[in-house]
Amino acid sequence: MKTILQANKISKTYGKKGTAKYTAINNLSFEMKEGEFIGIMGPSGSGKTTLLNMVATLDPLTDGEITIDGISVSSMNEDQLSDFRSQNLGFIFQDFNLLENMTVFENIALPLSLQNKKLDKIQSSVHQVASLLGIGDITEKYPAELSGGQKQRTAIARALIHEPTLLLADEPTGALDSQNAATLLDTLVDLNEERKVSILMVTHDPRSASYCSRLLFIKDGKLDRELFPSGTRDEFHQEILAVLGDLDRIPLAGVRS
Amino acid sequence: MILKLALNGLKKKQRDYAILFTGLIISIAVFYMFLTLSLNKEFILQNSVINNIQLVFLVGTVMLSVITFFYLFYTNSFLLSLRKKEYGLYELIGAKKLQIRRVFQIETMAITGISLIIGLILGIILSRVVSWVLMNQLNIGFIQFKVVYLPAVFWTVIYYLVTSFITSSIHNLWLAKISIIELLRSEIQNDLLPEKPKNAALMIFLGLFLLAIGYVALYFMETLRFIGLFTAPIATTLGTYVLFVALLPIIVRKWKRNKKVNFKGINSFTSGQLNFRLSSLKWVLATIALLIALSAGAIAGGFAFKNDAFTSIDEHWQYDATLYNPGAAEMAVLDSIPVEEQLTYRMKLDDEFIYLVLDELNAAPPLIRDMVTYEVVRPDPLPEELEIEGGSQIVSDQWFTALYAINPALGGTKSTRIVPLEEYELAEGEEISIVLARTADFSAHIEEWQKLDELQMDIYPDLVTGFDPETDSVATKYAQFKTQYAIASGTFFMGFFLGLAFLTMMASILMFKILSGANNDIRRYDSLRKLGVRRRVLENSLSRELFIVFLFPGILGLLHVFVGMRMFTFIMDEPYYRLWVSILIFLAIYGGYYFFTIHLYRKIVLPKQ
Ligand SMILES: Nc1ncnc2c1ncn2[C@@H]1O[C@H](COP(=O)(O)OP(=O)(O)OP(=O)(O)O)[C@@H](O)[C@H]1O
Ligand SMILES: [Mg+2]
Numbered sequence: 001m002k003t004i005l006q007a008n009k010i011s012k013t014y015g016k017k018g019t020a021k022y023t024a025i026n027n028l029s030f031e032m033k034e035g036e037f038i039g040i041m042g043p044s045g046s047g048k049t050t051l052l053n054m055v056a057t058l059d060p061l062t063d064g065e066i067t068i069d070g071i072s073v074s075s076m077n078e079d080q081l082s083d084f085r086s087q088n089l090g091f092i093f094q095d096f097n098l099l100e101n102m103t104v105f106e107n108i109a110l111p112l113s114l115q116n117k118k119l120d121k122i123q124s125s126v127h128q129v130a131s132l133l134g135i136g137d138i139t140e141k142y143p144a145e146l147s148g149g150q151k152q153r154t155a156i157a158r159a160l161i162h163e164p165t166l167l168l169a170d171e172p173t174g175a176l177d178s179q180n181a182a183t184l185l186d187t188l189v190d191l192n193e194e195r196k197v198s199i200l201m202v203t204h205d206p207r208s209a210s211y212c213s214r215l216l217f218i219k220d221g222k223l224d225r226e227l228f229p230s231g232t233r234d235e236f237h238q239e240i241l242a243v244l245g246d247l248d249r250i251p252l253a254g255v256r257s
Numbered sequence: 258m259i260l261k262l263a264l265n266g267l268k269k270k271q272r273d274y275a276i277l278f279t280g281l282i283i284s285i286a287v288f289y290m291f292l293t294l295s296l297n298k299e300f301i302l303q304n305s306v307i308n309n310i311q312l313v314f315l316v317g318t319v320m321l322s323v324i325t326f327f328y329l330f331y332t333n334s335f336l337l338s339l340r341k342k343e344y345g346l347y348e349l350i351g352a353k354k355l356q357i358r359r360v361f362q363i364e365t366m367a368i369t370g371i372s373l374i375i376g377l378i379l380g381i382i383l384s385r386v387v388s389w390v391l392m393n394q395l396n397i398g399f400i401q402f403k404v405v406y407l408p409a410v411f412w413t414v415i416y417y418l419v420t421s422f423i424t425s426s427i428h429n430l431w432l433a434k435i436s437i438i439e440l441l442r443s444e445i446q447n448d449l450l451p452e453k454p455k456n457a458a459l460m461i462f463l464g465l466f467l468l469a470i471g472y473v474a475l476y477f478m479e480t481l482r483f484i485g486l487f488t489a490p491i492a493t494t495l496g497t498y499v500l501f502v503a504l505l506p507i508i509v510r511k512w513k514r515n516k517k518v519n520f521k522g523i524n525s526f527t528s529g530q531l532n533f534r535l536s537s538l539k540w541v542l543a544t545i546a547l548l549i550a551l552s553a554g555a556i557a558g559g560f561a562f563k564n565d566a567f568t569s570i571d572e573h574w575q576y577d578a579t580l581y582n583p584g585a586a587e588m589a590v591l592d593s594i595p596v597e598e599q600l601t602y603r604m605k606l607d608d609e610f611i612y613l614v615l616d617e618l619n620a621a622p623p624l625i626r627d628m629v630t631y632e633v634v635r636p637d638p639l640p641e642e643l644e645i646e647g648g649s650q651i652v653s654d655q656w657f658t659a660l661y662a663i664n665p666a667l668g669g670t671k672s673t674r675i676v677p678l679e680e681y682e683l684a685e686g687e688e689i690s691i692v693l694a695r696t697a698d699f700s701a702h703i704e705e706w707q708k709l710d711e712l713q714m715d716i717y718p719d720l721v722t723g724f725d726p727e728t729d730s731v732a733t734k735y736a737q738f739k740t741q742y743a744i745a746s747g748t749f750f751m752g753f754f755l756g757l758a759f760l761t762m763m764a765s766i767l768m769f770k771i772l773s774g775a776n777n778d779i780r781r782y783d784s785l786r787k788l789g790v791r792r793r794v795l796e797n798s799l800s801r802e803l804f805i806v807f808l809f810p811g812i813l814g815l816l817h818v819f820v821g822m823r824m825f826t827f828i829m830d831e832p833y834y835r836l837w838v839s840i841l842i843f844l845a846i847y848g849g850y851y852f853f854t855i856h857l858y859r860k861i862v863l864p865k866q
Binding site: 056058078079081082083084085086087089091097098099100101102103106109110111112113114116119122123158 | 516517519520521522523524525526529530532533780781784785786787788789790791792793
């Protein structure tokens, strides 16, 4: 298996010169193989979102190096990063981040439009992804007319349409009820297993985490432990709950320096 | 307590307030300047030329106050919309409706008060500058002119305070009726889905029809008179609103239907933005189009007036100088400029008649403008014998005009007798010589004409009974030009500043409307950035979007001006003369606002990292 993501001793320190510094991610390293479905867990404020944003090239690193699909992202300028994101990454956010002034169809098509793909190709791709996600009949609606689950599926369709190397998700189930969350995670698992989409997902929810093929636990900006599923999903769920209970006993938050 | 909270809330929205109130401040400054120029009492008494200008500025004041009233009403409703949610929160934590209403009124009055202070200071500076420029242009001293004129200050303060009291009271009544839930919800309602236009074809047709009526009324204003004066503004205004409301959503819809274009690059986002923006701004944009028409019209009107002072003076006076008994000084001045034609006539005055020599007139008939054909001609020779009827000689219409051109100062005072040379020699009375001179370009030698008029001032008291050099002016082309030019310069400034005031008001409305939507856009632009859209692409999308928003009212507003300028044919000869200059001035200012809006917008939605 190819390595698609490599984080090498990365650190993130917030705060400008003169103000109090705060290290949200501290000398953290991990690797991700193609086709993995990795979950990132940890207490609130432990640095999960920060880590994801660094991988997403949205937040510059203070130290260390990130390589995605063999390309080091630390050395790129703003425009190169933009292009990199639009071609290699797909995003799903907790609050969907759909563009309300565009129809579902336009939202999904956006990544392809940005790459100036032919109209035929765009239309067939959108139809394909939309029907894959079960939103084929609402493509002419605006986001304001959709339910939470439909919005999230639209967001996934948009994140997938350009066949990114890596799909990044920050608490994608956070705004969904358990029914919709389960459907969403089933979809992600399907995508991961059948289409070999690599997924990196931040989540608070142990139920959601149990769908992953590997879990990273972050504490105080450091990798605390890893967890692999061994038995059924329910057993994995129990295991996760145990680990979280363990983590919670220790005070959270990062390191002041 | 509530007042303190409100003050904090006010501070948070500083930018929106600043934008809204630049329009108000400029309006106050211009209002004050107009009033000072038209009310300065001692100044009026001192100067006859100024007398005419003052009326012009008074008209300007009236026009400005009407538009300002609507502007204040509009901005006051914006003010309320900015604060609705906050007021709802106050009510939620137990403030009484009455308290909130009082807070709103105090806020409005306070803002007006602050604007008044700044506006008046600006107005004083403006009066200083404008009076100075006018003084130089007209070559007259503004001796008794007071820049800080208390009656003008008084009326400005009264007008603005009363108007904002009225407008805020009206909104206050509305505030009293509205429920707390509606107040709290008001901010969420920003992004309504653009509705499908109903009966769009019919509406567009109606809009065009109304516009056509308005334009016809504008175009034939001269014949329609009062009917036109009422029909034109009403039909044009209605037409503009109907057309914008029906047409704008349709245009974007059509646009989006072109999938090839829509799904290219960021176009789908840009047109999506426009779709929402145009349908939520259609009413505002129609208003903007009308304000643009008014402001560009005011600027162009003032400009045309100023030019008209030159063209119309040439219509009525074929000869640039008419000199009575010119001495060596006068002739020296004439010699210093390229005179194309110079005519000399003799004239004798007795108690009853003015005598002119028939042969001299026939030998050198002066150029005149025929009152019927409007062409410049020389009258046909006079017959040897002229009939006398009711005590005056009967001459052709052309000669009637010619006699006035030859003898403008005395022509009307006594009956004229055109007689053969022998008879003229026998006549009693002192002989006066009259010299007419014509150059190719009257406006090129203004200084010389002025000098000649000054020299003639010494001669007129002996010539015209009761002539007082202190108050009366000589009967020359230049003297008439001077009066006309003073009025025209006054009108020019009035038009320009009126236009400027309208333009700032319109820009502040438009910028406010656009920028208050910007906060909703922050998230959108951030999402796009995350999705990997380059900053430049986002900047371009934003510029294009706002360009369209500025474009539509600009086009229709200017179209109104192009048609509307014709209305002025009944007071001037060439209302379209160099219209492009005024249009350019307008476009420069309007363009400035466009770029400024883009700049502010970028700062909000695309902050530098
Ligand atoms: N822009 C910033 N400036 C300063 N500190 C920040 C910034 N963003 C995050 N932090 C800090 O870094 C730490 C990690 O934040 P992060 O958002 O990564 O946490 P998280 O693990 O995603 O938490 P949650 O589970 O609540 O979402 C927090 O203590 C936060 O206060
Ligand atoms: Mg987070």
